[in-house]
Amino acid sequence: MIATWDYLYGFIVQCNQSIDKLESLKEADPSNPYYEVYQSEVRALRAMYYFYLLDMYARVPIVESSLTQMKDVKQATRTEVFNFVKKELEESIPLLEDEKSADPGEYYGRMTKAAAYFLMAKLALNAEVYTDDDWTDNVRPDGKNIKFKVGDTEMNCWEAVVAYSDLITNSGYALNQGTDGFLSNFAVNNEGSQENIFVIPMDPSLYKARNMYLVRSRHYDVGKAYGFGNGGWNGSSATIEAMRAFGYGTANPDPRLDLTYYTGKVKGPDGKYVILSETGEELEYLPMAVKLMFDKSDTSMKMAGARMYKYEADATATEDGQCPHNDWVLFRYADVLLMRAEALIRDGKSGQADLDQVRNRVGAPQVTATLDNILKERLLELAWEGWRRQDLIRFKKFNDAITDRPKTEAYLQVFPIHTNTLAVNTNLSQNPGYKK
Template identity: 50%
Template sequence: MIMTTHIKRTISRLVLIAVTISASTVLVGCLNEDPRDRISADEAYGTADKLLLNTVGTLYNYIGGNADSQGLQGTVRGVYDFNTFTTDEAMIPTRGGDWYDGGFWQSLYKHSWTASDNALYNTWNYLYKVVMMCDQSEKILNERRALLTDAQLNEALAEVRGLRAMYFFYLMDMYGRIPLVTDATTPVDSIRQSERSETFRYIYNELESVAPSLPDVHSNLQNDYYGRFTRPVAYFLLAKLALNAEVYADDDWTDGVRPDGRTIMLDVDGQTMNAWKACQAWCDKITAEGYELESNYAANFAVHNETSRENIFIIPMDKYLYANQFLYLFRSRHYNHGAAIGQDSENGSCATISTVRTYGYGTDSVDKRYAINFYSDTLRVDGKIVKLDDGTPLVYMPLAVKLDLSGDAYEKTAGARMSKYEIDRKAYSDGKLQSNDIVLFRYADVLLMKAEAKVRNGEDGSAELNAVRSRVGMSPRPATLKTILDERLLELMWEGWRRNDLVRFGLFNKAYDQRTPLDNEQTGYTTVFPIPEDAIYHNANLKQNKGYSD
């Protein structure tokens, strides 16, 4: 064994040891540690087990979160919200005195955010905080390599580098031109932004380099690598990078011209192929790892979903063990809906009209995933109709939603609400501390990526598309870019990929649902977010993205 069973299980349970790690404040303005909280380096790293726990293990405390803008999913005003409520998938309407919040949620839907937005800066800080911790972990592992066997060191370094590459992926995807800092000793005055294409190539090459040294394990299962960055996770990100190569290799996303994926060449295990073939190759490697579609779509999101054959990377959730929170069901359902299940609610987020129309709502051919993904129409809990305070039934109105519902007859009830994740009736904190693992990467996405890559390369992606559809009992469709984009909404609703999809399809900056483009948005400048002005304040070397004021 590379690590002792004890240390692997300790890391997989995300145990946080009381050690703080110094990091540069150039990119992250919130890491001013109190030296009195620190323990000595020998206490933190003096044995192999302590070294691995305090370099690799501590990084996993940040995949999820319990505060705003922290974690990849589960919390609010962070990565998930910026990739969901900026799209045609969902919105958080203003409901009278609720959910205006200084216009924040409306700005997401309208794309009228600014560089001074605190949530954008806090999200930037969160992502770079973990990058800097990875840099520091890599440095310490190399300094104390004598404590480890070669196998232990190679695996630990691969895991740290893989995690760092993943965080760079989110930064590059959201902010475009970012500082590519991979050395904890980098001087402040030498930190510069890299072109997006450079960062893209770095992430791709880094993941391909570390993949062979990562454990070849399904980390969504409750094994010694539960919740960790393993080889299939790297393969998934490589496939996602290849699929988005036209976007990520484009250093000027405002000129209306993209490179052609057929001419973007990528390496796959020593073979050079175009981006679409590379995407297919990485998808095939994931299939070879033994992932398959669950016969029951909903099983992937059930309470205790650790046995899923489909989930690839998850945020471990256990109401008895972890502080990670999942706020999205709580945020969406009506107050009386929450009361009916013995929990509270915030009566906020809902699907857009265009989304429920894509599902066929209001027709005689509604997609079978609709009833799993949404609470809609007359609400029943445990077979009983839920009532409003005036004694009338609670009826969610999917087609009545508007960005501002203030004064509307359906102010509190408009919109189909988030379902998808089974409600943990024994959850704590009004359902936010649940035992359903949060799904980040899933095999259905792999099949849809492969279908799309095939179509973009002039091939037939129908087999992969219809494998996803047949699993839920839906009839076959020809694989076109439109049917694949629609299927990604039907299958991946509420999973945080919609912005990434719309940007790749060239639709993010267009009119959709009830949104009209901003002045000059046809240039595509909103397909990346602005570099936060507070980040520029801390590092004058940073330059603002095109289209935003400096």
């Protein structure tokens, strides 16, 4: 986890350098209104990186200037980090632009109002978790007692989720309709999707950003079939629980099963089945053959598990398929609808209309909007999009036993701080439950 910690703080350092530079420019030219606007954009971006640190590590240092010395870097409580992220976003939003960040143009890939609204909705949705300074005792604050101020109105955290979701809806975001609309969010040319709110712009020649998720999941020979050289690591796959949720092997699986996973035999871009280079047989993924540990003699090991399909394979990708044109989707509108549905239910109201929108889009039958069904829907709709761990923690199911893994301890909801990081800064202490 040290790579993740260093990655996030690396961007925070860059944000702090930019904020400090803009502050000096503002002092030299106080009549120029743009410096404060640019500062707000960078502050909101920095808040996003702190949001991820809050979510994963809970107790982290808050560093607001590039001039801060290591000896002055102190560890904040989880609640303090939560309040910092909240404050930074609230103070930045009024100066952010209304433009759509996923549309090509001046604000493409930049922090705009809708992206900040989305982060505020996530912050409010998880407020019970993020204000819990002792996550090992299984007792959390009550969301109805956690207050947000949206505009001039004070609200509890569930009301705030709804309010920020409404602001995103009113900003012109909507679902792309049909199964083709679902997949268009992840197409090679997915710029300008009316559903995508915030993306990582990807272009093999312009940005050199890498997306290794497809590469990690697909078999070596699938990568070769698409001309990606060694563009397949034959790694990450779906869990047995995910396959059951999608109804794999049943008469009526969820319509998103084949939009999300490779299952069974796989065809290459030429329309022919991919051939295993080792045996000359047709490659066939085995979704229910996943195991925690495989015996070396188990021939199903290399084909076990459903693999990631959601992002369209880009035939023009470089670096063995790791540098495609598909923008990587971080925030999208379907998530907003499901956040709002969940918040309404937690606040004693109905989330049926929002849940229906998400399911109707792909032709899935109606189900009652309960919290259990919302959690399941978040898997069906948002698989591979990076929210499942957070969702399971919020629903108090992260530590439950699953196939081949017994129930785990509550302290594992938060990642450990790497020993190398602790050695560099003695002001930091290890998170509860882990060895120092």
